[in-house]
Amino acid sequence: MGEGSTAADGPRTASARLLAVLDAFDAEHRALTLSALARRARLPVSTTHRLVGDLLAWGGLERGDDGLLRVGLHLWEVAALAPRTIGLREAAAPSMGDLYEATHENVQLAVRDGLEVVFVERIAGRHAVPVLTRVGLRFPMSATGVGLVLLAFAPREVQEGALSAPLERFTERTVVDPRRLRSMLADVRRRGIAVSDRQVTMDALSVAAPVRGPDGDVVAALSVVVQADGAEPQALAPAVRTAAAAISRALAR
Amino acid sequence: MGEGSTAADGPRTASARLLAVLDAFDAEHRALTLSALARRARLPVSTTHRLVGDLLAWGGLERGDDGLLRVGLHLWEVAALAPRTIGLREAAAPSMGDLYEATHENVQLAVRDGLEVVFVERIAGRHAVPVLTRVGLRFPMSATGVGLVLLAFAPREVQEGALSAPLERFTERTVVDPRRLRSMLADVRRRGIAVSDRQVTMDALSVAAPVRGPDGDVVAALSVVVQADGAEPQALAPAVRTAAAAISRALAR
DNA sequence: ACCAGGGTTTCCGCCTGGCGGAAAAGTGAC
DNA sequence: GTCACTTTTCCGCCAGGCGGAAACCCTGGT
Structure with missing residues (x-):
């Protein structure tokens, strides 16, 4: 599959929601506002805010001085083990x-x-x-x-x-x-x-x-x-x- | 921080558990059984089994012919956007x-x-x-x-x-x-x-x-x-x- | 200075689904 | 056949994930 299985239709697990946040990024969208990310992940803004907080804490995302969210270094460190x-x-x-x-x-x-x-x-x-x-x-x-x-x-x-x-x-x-x-x-x-x-x-x-x-x-x-x-x-x-x-x-x- | 914030002590959120699964891998442990992964993530085996299922479905992990779990390609695709x-x-x-x-x-x-x-x-x-x-x-x-x-x-x-x-x-x-x-x-x-x-x-x-x-x-x-x-x-x-x-x-x- | 339209953050009641212990089943070595 | 591990399944419990609403912030335009 091109994109991880995070289809927006139907009930989504907590894991699926978190991973949908990561899937909001692509080559044309490497930097996103929280609101844009929520739209792209098809999640409510407050849910997205909470999940983004978890990812920021872990290093899966980073927030720039411009306030925009980007994929973070720690995600890459883990991915580098593939x-x-x-x-x-x-x-x-x-x-x-x-x-x-x-x-x-x-x-x-x-x-x-x-x-x-x-x-x-x-x-x-x-x-x-x-x-x-x-x-x-x-x-x-x-x-x-x-x-x-x-x-x-x-x-x-x-x-x-x-x-x-x-x-x-x-x-x-x-x-x-x-x-x-x-x-x-x-x-x-x-x-x-x-x-x-x-x-x-x-x-x-x-x-x-x-x-x-x-x-x-x-x-x-x-x-x-x-x-x-x-x-x-x-x-x-x-x-x-x-x-x-x-x-x-x-x-x- | 070296490792994403997935400290095993105290209550952990659903997100933290999922990310702890990813943090179970390191340079010396690139391929893990489900049980070994659960130990390293400090999670019950059934919890780990469920979370691993979510990550396998998304592409964050892959299961080899040998049954071992490894970090998957899709995680790297997302991380490559960093x-x-x-x-x-x-x-x-x-x-x-x-x-x-x-x-x-x-x-x-x-x-x-x-x-x-x-x-x-x-x-x-x-x-x-x-x-x-x-x-x-x-x-x-x-x-x-x-x-x-x-x-x-x-x-x-x-x-x-x-x-x-x-x-x-x-x-x-x-x-x-x-x-x-x-x-x-x-x-x-x-x-x-x-x-x-x-x-x-x-x-x-x-x-x-x-x-x-x-x-x-x-x-x-x-x-x-x-x-x-x-x-x-x-x-x-x-x-x-x-x-x-x-x-x-x-x-x- | 004010307003509008976006944004982000916080709150909190609801109720669902995440959790994990237990058991069943599978596997490989001896 | 046994043992020690593994993986998988089941299911009752209740904690915490969820998201709507509201508050707050920021920037650009007038």
Whole structure:
């Protein structure tokens, strides 16, 4: 799911209310007044005031000099203990740095969550093609390079779930035919590389490879994203594979 | 505070209980059984079971194939919205990369929280002196390079608070005399650089500079940490200042 | 100086749902 | 089969979470 389960309809538990306060924040709303937060969480102002007090006391939120509320440091400290985020980033950082040095293009690391990818790290090339992704962004799997990798190696029921849902189109080149996607996924499994050519934006092509955990499961995917014009995926593939393999080895330690 | 306010003594609110579940995790306990989590949170097992259910549903926790509970991806997604963490890291990443390329030593970025520093980013030099810090670690301010910077430029009452508390000794060279520390802080403010020489470990010296926000306040500190033997802080200072200034400029945009 | 329209904070009666002890069920090692 | 842990379920109790209302605050406009 994109957002934690804090649907406003029906009775909500105390926990759900507290977590709904946290879900009021997003990339477009990083700083909120108490009243705005209450509206976004669909809670009465006095309830929100009380819950915000609890979160402020714990460090889940901070109140700025401007009176606005923001996500706090302690929440991040706890979240940093998630193995699929900071731990993965730390294991990946040297190899991502190497891949960046080798290509000077955007380098991205993502994990799967349900039927979506979540980007956990990226190095943005200064002169590289602009990319939509930012750390913490969640995105459908079927169009991006990393998404294709993660879907290809996902459990069968996840693949069937993704293939039976309507596939979202982002450009005229986005693959939205399930049969074609199924075929692409088989190809990704065979070659150990995914190429997404102008499926997300019309100027970007990405090449992605799987990152495996200690027991061989695919736990993340690594990609470079380059200008589609003049791109040579076959030339990029070895470097991406090598970097992904290095991350896999780092995770095995 | 180091840990969110979830003291186990006395009556606890529903919010405090939920947050105590999250606080059960730390760097040494990233994966926990339900029973272990209940013990660490000082909650009855059935209460913990219910709260864990709420967090699993929201994405704050995940249950692995091994049955163990871990901090989940959605918590990190929310935490990634904290301006003092991912946002700061992203602004800092190019300059930290440059400083690393220039020195090939450990590069660290930290923010102040109360009377402690929290490390929000680091680049570990492959052949550099081992450092204690990891991302998400919190540490007293007075001994580290970044801590000296953050303390020097903190509001007066924060400085007085730090100076009136007993200063913790880590090595025989740790400054624990408040008068001497006060003098060092004045020096840091004057020179815009802090040097911590073997105050944390006996083999490391760090050089740190302030990172300023758009309104000129010191919002973070950047440092390199090198082998103390043969270290030339004066030679390192310009590069650290330059990188810190670049981050300050990035934050002003 | 006043007003309006937002905001935040406080109060407190209501009643629901959070709480946790007990028991049942599950798991793995021996 | 036993043991020691684990996880899950049940359900009676009552505490505290809830939120409407009101008070108070702040800022910008006139």
